[in-house]
Amino acid sequence: MxxxxxxxxxxxxxxxxxxxxxxxxxxxxxxxxxxxxxxxxxxxxxxxxxxxxxxxxxxxxxxxxxxxxxxxxxxxxxxxxxxxxxxxxxxxxxxxxxxxxxxxxxxxxxxxxxxxxxxxxxxxxxxxxxxxxxxxxxxxxxxxxxxxxxxxxxxxxxxxxxxxxxxxxxxxxxxxxxxxxxxxxxxxPGCFIYRTDIAKEVLGTDDPAKVQEYVKDWDTFLDTAETMKQAGYKMLSGPSDAKKPIIDQRTSAWVENDTVNIDPVITEYLEFAKKLYDGEYTNNNAQWSDGWNTDFTADVFGYFGCTWFTYWSINDKEGSETYGKRNMCQGPTTYHWxxxxxxxxxxxxxxxxxxxxxxxxxxxxxxxxxxxxxxxxxxxxxxxxxxxxxxGKGESPVLGGANPLQTWADNAEKINLQYATEYDSTFNGYLDNASEAYNSGELKTVDDAVAKIKELIKDGYQNLTVE
Missing domain, CATH: 3.40.190.10 (Periplasmic binding protein-like II)
Structure with missing residues (x-):
């Protein structure tokens, strides 16, 4: 059976x-x-x-x-x-x-x-x-x-x-x-990985503790995005890069007692991604797309990454102009990936x-x-x-020899996944769909975006109550 x-x-x-x-x-x-x-x-x-x-x-x-x-x-x-x-x-x-x-x-x-x-x-x-x-x-x-x-x-x-x-x-x-x-x-555990050459040029420092002050919360992150824009750089490759750090802060589950629940972080993410889009703080690339991969060596200041991301997903090769010109800090919040x-x-x-x-x-x-x-x-x-x-293990050549282990160890202690459900992957995908439509103007308000998510869930999950 x-x-x-x-x-x-x-x-x-x-x-x-x-x-x-x-x-x-x-x-x-x-x-x-x-x-x-x-x-x-x-x-x-x-x-x-x-x-x-x-x-x-x-x-x-x-x-x-x-x-x-x-x-x-x-x-x-x-x-x-x-x-x-x-x-x-x-x-x-x-x-x-x-x-x-x-x-x-x-x-x-x-x-x-x-x-x-x-x-x-x-x-x-x-x-x-x-x-x-x-x-x-x-x-x-x-x-x-x-x-x-x-x-x-x-x-x-x-x-x-x-x-x-x-x-x-x-x-x-x-x-x-x-x-x-x-x-x-x-x-x-996740982290924020940034270009040290851009940090020195625009922020005057590439020290992780000091760069952290420029990305310590989401409001400060947006302020720094504007500073980067004025200097000719993008803060992120695409608005969706901020999704994982934000939605990991949820205080309730996607589904409670077989009823769909919209946690406040859902609208928070939708609104934050819209600000990134409207402010032209990214190149509007989807994660893992060709453009997103190209941006590692282009005009993008940083990426939200994690342990395996740092060692294996950064699209840069030894000998390039940007290889080794990176470091990392916690970013606005702790999260996992x-x-x-x-x-x-x-x-x-x-x-x-x-x-x-x-x-x-x-x-x-x-x-x-x-x-x-x-x-x-x-x-x-x-x-x-x-x-x-x-x-002294864990030094990363792509991070210019910096050792990320202590930052990851600290961040891993702070992660909270008590509200995870088996629906998360699919529903987070619906969130992507709604966010893209909201950013482009196809959906006019954040309420429209939330309604779109509910519509997708209702169509696919007749066993759940969607209010």
């Missing part, structure tokens, strides 16, 4: 040209329980107040049952190669299980209906390759985690203490009815091995330190991040 709700309206969103981009696609678009009582002792994450120097000394000892080496294999499903690469860290630490951890790269968009259907069908069909662990992109993770097909991690023997070094927002996001159902190895959650299915034939995989990737401080050092993932482990900072 199927245990997932049927996805609705995403095809409508795609038909209307809405862009749903998976964080996991940043580098590639195409990603019998054992009865043995043998246990392995691993290091738990350091307590929150431990320093980088004494983190290992303050670790508590925890135990997970070791699977039998001849136990059943597990199949890990995802949409591209990224998770497969990360699983190698588990296999390297526990080579006796390397052949039991199999990876299935579906080669689909991580937020697509096709990926959802492929996962649902694979679970429903069962068989030798039934999914044991599934990867869930942040945009659609709650679609999967809300399902009965995904088991709470406490059922696997993973405790809150084991995951205590995770940033709280990742715990809150994946907690369903008081039960943690998903874990992630990466945290994805992306992330991949791992859930274990109720069909998993070897839950002890699945638990070991999740623990090693998402709790083991030493493994996560190594993973971050070698891949530049900003890991979801405060003790590992503290040690990385203390060891």
């Amino acid at each position: 199927k245990k997932f709700k049927k996805a609705m309206a995403l095809s409508l969103a795609l038909a209307m040209g809405l862009s749903l981009v998976a964080c996991g696609d940043k580098k590639e678009e195409t990603t019998t329980e054992a009865t043995t009582t043998e246990a392995t002792t691993t290091e738990a994450a350091a307590t929150d107040d431990a320093t980088a120097d004494d983190a290992s000394a303050s670790n508590a000892e925890v135990s997970l049952p070791m699977p039998a080496e001849d136990s059943d294999p597990i199949y890990v499903y995802s949409w591209n190669t990224e998770l497969g690469d990360r699983l190698q860290y588990v296999k390297d630490k526990y080579p006796q299980y390397a052949d039991l951890i199999q990876y299935e790269n579906l080669g689909l968009g991580g937020t697509s209906d096709e990926y959802k259907s492929a996962i649902e069908n694979a679970i429903a069909n069962g068989g030798d390759k039934v999914p044991s662990i599934i990867a869930c992109d942040d945009d659609v993770a709650l679609y999967f985690l809300n399902s009965e097909a995904i088991v709470p991690v406490e059922d696997l023997g993973i405790t809150a203490d084991m995951y205590s070094n995770a940033y709280q927002y990742t715990v809150d996001y994946a907690t369903i009815d008081g039960k943690l159902k998903g874990m992630c190895w990466q945290a994805t 992306g992330g991949t959650y791992l859930g274990v299915t109720d069909q998993c034939p070897n839950k002890e091995l699945a638990a070991l995989v999740l623990y090693t990737l998402c709790c083991d401080t030493d493994t996560m330190y190594k993973l971050s050092d070698e891949t530049l993932d900003f890991v979801n482990n405060k003790a590992a991040v503290e040690k990385l900072i203390a060891d």
Whole structure:
């Protein structure tokens, strides 16, 4: 019997040209329980107040049952190669299980209906390759985690203490009815990435603390946008670049008790994007468009980015006139962008091995330190991040050698995702549609834009009440 709700309206969103981009696609678009009582002792994450120097000394000892080496294999499903690469860290630490951890790269968009259907069908069909662990992109993770097909991690023997070094927002996001159902190895705090050459020319400084004063809140951000305009520069590439930071400040959910809810940040974003558009403070490029990518080396002062964005999405090459002429600060507010959650299915034939995989990737401080050092993932482990900072890891050539880890660590502590829903990705796409129409004048007022959003939701989600 199927245990997932049927996805609705995403095809409508795609038909209307809405862009749903998976964080996991940043580098590639195409990603019998054992009865043995043998246990392995691993290091738990350091307590929150431990320093980088004494983190290992303050670790508590925890135990997970070791699977039998001849136990059943597990199949890990995802949409591209990224998770497969990360699983190698588990296999390297526990080579006796390397052949039991199999990876299935579906080669689909991580937020697509096709990926959802492929996962649902694979679970429903069962068989030798039934999914044991599934990867869930942040945009659609709650679609999967809300399902009965995904088991709470406490059922696997993973405790809150084991995951205590995770940033709280990742715990809150994946907690369903008081039960943690998903874990992630990466945290994805946002930031404002700016051109240092433009900052020096226009603001007289490129120091992150001083530049932060020019973008410390949204009113100041607009004032600085006017200053940039007068100097011949654009503040952002497009109005929608400000969407993620603004809508992450919501104080209520898109849907409450099956009724659509318009949080104040929705109108705040619509009005702010309109000011950016009318003030000619951007080049009006859509995110990920050719023009948006070109603007990295053109006349644009800054981009709202995040961890993976900084290392892999800035369209600049070593040797260009702008390469290395960037730095970052918090920006007007803290926010997140992306992330991949791992859930274990109720069909998993070897839950002890699945638990070991999740623990090693998402709790083991030493493994996560190594993973971050070698891949530049900003890991979801405060003790590992503290040690990385203390060891001087994380310097970014695209940021001129600046190290972003401390800013990200500070920002990650402030993110709040308690109002996230499984509808967010699609409804935020409707928000894009309404914002573009409002900016262009097709919709005359912000109330018209809100009405447009409600219309799109009503057309696609007959199960929801739209007032």
